[in-house]
Amino acid sequence: MTKEISYKERKVITIGVVSELTGLSERQIRYYEERKLIFPERSPKGNRKYSFADVEQLIDIANKREEGVQTYEIRQDMLKRKRAEDEKAIRKEMLRGQINARFGIQKE
Amino acid sequence: MTKEISYKERKVITIGVVSELTGLSERQIRYYEERKLIFPERSPKGNRKYSFADVEQLIDIANKREEGVQTYEIRQDMLKRKRAEDEKAIRKEMLRGQINARFGIQKE
DNA sequence: CGTGTAAGGAATTCTGACACG
DNA sequence: CGTGTAAGGAATTCTGACACG
Numbered sequence: 001m002t003k004e005i006s007y008k009e010r011k012v013i014t015i016g017v018v019s020e021l022t023g024l025s026e027r028q029i030r031y032y033e034e035r036k037l038i039f040p041e042r043s044p045k046g047n048r049k050y051s052f053a054d055v056e057q058l059i060d061i062a063n064k065r066e067e068g069v070q071t072y073e074i075r076q077d078m079l080k081r082k083r084a085e086d087e088k089a090i091r092k093e094m095l096r097g098q099i100n101a102r103f104g105i106q107k108e
Numbered sequence: 109m110t111k112e113i114s115y116k117e118r119k120v121i122t123i124g125v126v127s128e129l130t131g132l133s134e135r136q137i138r139y140y141e142e143r144k145l146i147f148p149e150r151s152p153k154g155n156r157k158y159s160f161a162d163v164e165q166l167i168d169i170a171n172k173r174e175e176g177v178q179t180y181e182i183r184q185d186m187l188k189r190k191r192a193e194d195e196k197a198i199r200k201e202m203l204r205g206q207i208n209a210r211f212g213i214q215k216e
Numbered sequence: 217c218g219t220g221t222a223a224g225g226a227a228t229t230c231t232g233a234c235a236c237g
Numbered sequence: 238c239g240t241g242t243a244a245g246g247a248a249t250t251c252t253g254a255c256a257c258g
Contacts, residue, residue, distance in 0.1 A: 007115040
């Protein structure tokens with residue numbers, strides 16, 4: 001079960017490029033990170049690095065902000081969605097467990 | 109016929125990150141551009157921007173170089189492959205033309 | 217709360233050139 | 238030919254802070 005990271009998830013884009021891609025100011029992008037809406041990685045010397053997925057996330061955030069949604073609410077929605085995802089993953093895991101219990105453990 | 113550019117093709121990666129990703133020095137990366145092996149775009153202020161496809165291309169180049177292949181030869185191979193691609197595309201186009209001629213022009 | 221801005225410093229990138237082999 | 242490096246300058250990014258509302 002190798003953890004291959006797709007082009008979409010690889011964190012390789014600098015904040016300047018993200019700013020161009022999203023139309024957001026660097027200030028805004030950094031602020032959304034402070035509000036825990038986005039989680040860039042850091043290069044060896046501390047520069048932020050974003051993925052295409054992050055860019056799309058930021059575009060969603062920008063749209064919500066334009067509608068007047070506050071960062072706090074956006075974060076709550078994100079957490080809610082995250083929880084739903086996690087539960088789905090757990091149900092899937094449990095189902096697999098039952099199948100294995102009845103029909104034996106299979107190599108994947 | 110919209111020209112959507114995939115994550116793989118979007119030129120968004122700076123030379124420093126490409127250097128990390130490929131293990132090549134920035135000097136080498138710029139030199140391969142000079143030898144027309146790689147074609148980054150430029151940001152508004154002149155900074156090179158690469159795609160994931162470029163990164164993979166550079167890794168191929170690095171492997172060839174390790175085998176002792178010269179940049180000139182690598183370029184010749186690239187051009188040869190490019191020509192084969194183009195001809196394939198042309199044959200496909202001609203076939204479409206014949207189909208249209210017999211069965212009428214269809215909207216795509 | 218969300219964003220702009222000036223501040224100072226550190227890291228990045230660029231080009232053209234000299235070096236070596 | 239392919240790559241390293243020092244050089245000088247311009248652009249990028251970072252953080253912490255003050256401002257406004």
